Amino acid sequence: MLLTDDQKMLQETASSFLSEEGSIAKELRRWRDCECDDGFGHALWKQFAELGLTGIAIAESAGGMGLGATEAALVLEEIGRNLTPSPFLITATVAARAIEGTQHAERWYPAVLAGEAVLALAIDEGPRHAPEETALEAKRQGNGFVLNGRKQFVAQGSSADMIVTAARTSAGRDGITLFAVPTGTAEVENVTLADNSRAARLTFDNVALDADSVIGEVDGGWAPLARALNAGRAGAAAELVGVAAGASAMTFDYLRQRKQFGKLIGEFQALQHRAAHLYGEIEIARAAALKAAQLIDSGDERAELYVSVAKAKAAEVASLAVREGVQMHGGIGMTDEHDIGLFMKREAVLGEMFGDVYYHRNRVAELSGY
């Protein structure tokens, strides 16, 4: 469970790049306060590309870095720590995995590698994550399909050049088909979330797609979707660990500086014990996220179980970190001027994405046979 030298080097690269170029002041606050449509900066996405990071999951033969979930997790932890808004999680790890090995990879990988394209993934249809219950209808018509239904919580959906969309072509888990939905087909409502990220609501009203837009096989969508979900869940877990680490570092610093009753507040044992507990929980969440990523990379059959463990644990711990963060900062923590509240907002969105704590605890129970 130790990182290799190459992995440590990548971690250092990501850490210095994101703390310098992707900081809260430079990116998150800038894009929040400018009332722009995307909620992230395309110039920074280009920089991701220059470092090769947009191709982290793309095979070396296709021009990418050909790396695994473990390396993606290292980058995502740094993204979480800096609250950097970017399409990295969804475009470079999730959508890139979903279209792997299909003609859509040939179509989109070059633009992703260049940092010129954004891809999205549309799964959720109600306020809760339930991919097995996908209902968006795709009916055969002539040489193609007609889609009717809706999607929501599509991260960066309105910025995306193509949206990988899960639709139902027949009953059951084997009745799901993935489509590559280009811009200008479904109706897109751009929604701003609490953390200033954007998530589209899509309405499909007799949207006609040709047969080429099918990703992989008709009724064969579950396998690539599961691959993409594993990547997304493990990735979101890693980013949540970063959010927890960033929020707690800020909070521990505050405990070492803020004085009340003539003392540094970090001298109070009531706060010391809570801080020490939080520290341990973050270490455990990081170990779980790393383990999930490593099991994905080694093709281990326990990967799915550990992905749910990691997502549930990381969300729970990040939630603790931001709640303790705001509380221990006191009044200043409630102000927009201070950054600690931004961690709380990001945690809420990431915690929900790809299934919340309850979804994944339930999954752990089901996968364990109870």
Add this chain to the structure above:
Amino acid sequence: MTDLDDFRADTRAWLEANCPAEMREPLRSEADMCWGGRNWTFQSDAQQRWLEVMAERGWTVPDWPKDYGGGGLTPEQAIVVKEEMARIGARQPLYSFGISMLGPALLKFGTEEQKRHYLPQIARGEIRWCQGYSEPGAGSDLAGLQTKAEDKGDHWLVNGQKVWTSYADKADWIFCLVRTSSESKQGGISFLLFDMETPGVSTKPILLISGSSPFCETFFDDVKVPKDQVVGEVNKGWDVAKYLLGHEREMISGMGLGGGGSLGAAVKPADPLLRAEIAAFDVDALAFQAMSERFTAMWKAGEAHPASPSMMKYAGTELNKRRNELVIAAGGSDALEWDSERSKHGKAARDWLRSKGNSIEGGTSEVQLNIVAKHILRLPGA
């Protein structure tokens, strides 16, 4: 085939040939655990043979040097032995505070003579050790201990009392913290070894809420100890004690999994609210298991923070207490039976009560949190 693959194949074959079938059965109770020592009565020939063949090979302590009764294996090879034993369900041949606690301290702080004298006896299970740390007035504030050892020229004269001495009534020797100077609190402590049969040593078991008595009060009344039985320098025993506590905490933190496996799968909770709590527990237990693997790897590679065993001990023991609470909740009134055969003599209830001590022994949870706050988070005044 790498060297390690060869080693694995050899290990597998050797274990197949030498581990008695009976020693591949899961432990039925604590009575099946072999602790060795001068007064040990083996439960069976198989138990005795298993200890002897493993000790002969140095595999009761695979990664200790051969000169001291160990197997001389690399950390990687030692893991292979552990994995191959787990593969056939082989029991640990010897349970020993000598192996888990005193041995590592002797390897680090002992003289060459001490290592050559004590370590092989530990490895072969010939001497059973107990630990004399806590005192009635020195629990969490361990360095406040008062048991005195006076320098009488040719020997130490020990007077005082220890408490929570695990298996003192069954142990042959004790490693004991004593006060050799009153000038400094932590700087006046020495680490002493002596025979429990020395005149003036007496023990009295403490009955616990679980109904068992794994701990004793231990009394020292003018106990004469030879001068060469100090480990490390006189008045520097606190360094030895802290090092050893790290090992103890590491060992206790490993209990967090209560035998491993999904709790929910074991108890099949019917109540949906209980199922939800158990699922939350299973998430935490699996996450902690990942942490244990990572911690072990980092500790061996020297990448772990020196105070991290405190974090592990805190998390592992709190988890084990929670597991036991949930076992009781899932068992309903069945789990409250104390004596019946049906309940394996109240195993669930007794384990539950015993687990409450996990977050007290070896340094309370609160003390572990203090250590993390001070040494890892560097919080002021901690």
